[in-house]
């Protein structure tokens with residue numbers, strides 16, 4: 001799981017003043033969850049999930065969902081005016097959205113931004129939420145460890161696919177770029193391999209879906225190898241200047257280069273004048 | 279050392295040469311050539327020294343660079359591109375970067391030097407412009423400068439395209455787009471340039487010849503001409519004590535100027551080497567090889583092309599369809615109009631100014647920018663015009679990094695490109711007059727001495743002392759901006775050549791452009807400043823005794 005929340009941080013969070021409210025919310029969630037589970041008619045896949053022994057996750061997920069998500073997505077994830085339906089978006093989408101901190105969404109804006117996940121979010125809770133949403137109408141699932149392991153991919157092939165499919169929005173090294181209407185393709189500096197994979201198969205917001213027939217799972221792994229490899233590479237030429245190309249280079253040329261030389265000119269000529277006074 | 283005595287090493291060397299070649303006189307005369315001493319006069323040297331470094335590093339690069347678009351499979355040491363199909367040009371640039379010893383450093387110094395070469399030319403040109411150093415007899419050298427700047431842009435564009443990476447390919451694509459959008463000849467020009475369908479197989483080798491042979495050759499010739507003319511005509515100098523239109527005050531070429539120039543070369547070289555070593559530039563391995571199908575977010579040209587990029591980005595998508603032909607205004611206008619305005623404007627300015635002011639005298643004393651407010655304002659309006667376009671060339675980076683809306687930036691830009699220069703003009707004009715007023719005040723009232731005096735009746739005043747002699751002389755070097763005698767003669771008839779509409783316009787412009795806006799001598803640029811006045815006689819005596827031999831009676 002990509003959230004990387006350590007045990008230490010969780011204990012620290014338990015002592016957090018807001019923990020009380022979190023507990024309260026959780027309790028509310030439990031009630032809501034119980035309501036959803038017992039009173040509302042279940043879909044077939046939920047039944048199937050119960051049968052397959054994942055019922056625990058699904059019920060827990062339903063409770064979490066009612067507590068944290070239903071205000072926007074509706075009690076049955078059917079969608080409201082504040083958020084789209086989640087039926088059929090799949091576990092991968094939930095995992096991506098919640099682990100990258102996008103969901104639960106905060107302020108309305110042109111685009112829900114990546115942010116540190118909410119305090120209550122743990123890998124377990126994400127798994128439960130994902131299982132619940134998956135149970136509603138299927139959809140793309142969370143990729144396995146092996147599927148996203150950068151060490152198993154071929155970065156050169158991945159680079160070619162990355163250039164062909166992604167850089168028009170995300171820039172050569174995944175530094176991000178602007179889109180229309182205040183939207184933007186974020187930088188890929190913090191995306192975990194899982195999130196990269198999930199972004200491709202779910203196509204969050206303005207991003208298109210790259211399903212397995214356009215880019216095979218193997219190719220996706222190659223791309224992950226490229227993205228992760230390049231962003232970890234130390235810049236052979238010195239400071240990378242944000243790796244966004246000529247804009248920062250031009251700024252450095254003027255702010256560092258030409259200013260330094262103008263100062264040198266002032267210094268040299270001032271030196272001369274002093275010598276004259278002697 | 280005084281200016282008149284021949285320094286010993288010179289005397290020795292020239293004596294040696296004189297005995298053999300009879301050239302001693304020539305040397306003695308030239309080694310003692312006097313160079314004025316103002317920091318802004320060194321700015322041009324940034325460009326000169328960068329050019330030298332470009333020649334050296336560029337030659338180094340030619341040893342390994344292969345200007346070919348032939349396909350190869352990469353098998354170098356950069357892992358993330360292993361096995362990728364690319365052009366030989368790109369592969370050899372990667373080879374220079376990763377396998378040739380010192381290659382990456384050279385590539386980076388070459389590229390930083392290219393930026394400083396052009397940036398240096400720009401600041402140098404602004405210095406010349408704002409001080410009016412382009413006036414007679416230096417118009418020709420000014421024109422050479424404008425040509426140099428234009429050629430440097432072409433040199434940069436061709437060099438930037440050589441490595442054949444994805445980013446430079448985007449620039450090439452735009453170049454082709456501009457070529458093909460030219461009315462009537464467009465497709466011919468494009469096919470001629472690329473040797474067929476874009477991108478073809480020829481463009482890199484053609485650009486290579488242009489980049490390392492033709493354009494540097496012309497640049498070298500023009501730079502030499504520029505230097506020779508400068509040498510013959512001598513530098514202008516800032517107004518000041520003992521400086522007249524007939525002399526040059528400063529240090530002799532040898533040793534003082536040569537030492538300074540040598541030191542300055544080392545500074546330039548040091549700055550470039552430092553940038554090349556510590557700041558990564560044009561990381562072509564991150565961009566990948568060029569294929570016409572791929573394009574990246576954040577594709578930008580080098581800074582000197584940024585204003586064209588900006589023009590392209592704010593241009594509305596207009597086109598004219600006529601008899602089956604399409605005239606894409608959205609490409610032609612941004613490609614040709616700003617460049618045309620800026621370069622033509624620069625080239626013609628000295629002559630336009632002459633025409634407006636009717637001033638055909640020789641000038642060897644530089645103007646202080648504030649003392650020719652209209653020229654300075656025109657300069658700042660032009661800088662603003664250029665700067666806004668330049669900024670908008672990066673509109674996507676601005677939007678992405680400051681979380682602004684791309685559309686809003688574009689729309690703001692469309693208005694700013696017209697309003698900004700006008701605003702800059704007005705602000706600069708006011709500022710110049712304000713500064714002139716301040717000069718006048720300093721000359722007549724002196725500067726604050728920091729000494730507070732209490733008068734017998736209890737009032738406190740700060741004592742003002744006359745400005746230092748050299749500063750006063752600097753300020754007094756002001757001359758009214760000349761204008762043509764447009765007034766009616768005794769009989770009330772305006773001069774003959776000013777009677778037609780163009781003549782009347784010229785007279786009007788001259789009236790506005792020329793003249794003395796704030797005379798230094800009347801001394802009361804600021805009234806109602808009673809408490810600050812110096813004691814009567816003291817004040818004027820002090821000013822009068824400032825060695826003021828350059829009166830400005832006209």
Ligand code: HEM
Pocket residue numbers: 329332333335336337339340343370371374385386388389392393395430433434437438439440441489490494497559560
């Ligand atoms: C005088 C002004 C010059 C300018 C403004 C200029 C500019 C440039 C630029 C921007 C590049 C791309 C550099 C990069 O790869 O990052 C370049 C590449 C190159 N330049 Fe120049 N250059 C100049 C003179 C020269 C000269 C005189 C030579 C050779 C005698 C030369 C040889 C080369 C070569 C071989 C490359 C391609 C090397 C490579 O990218 O690996 N340049 N130039």
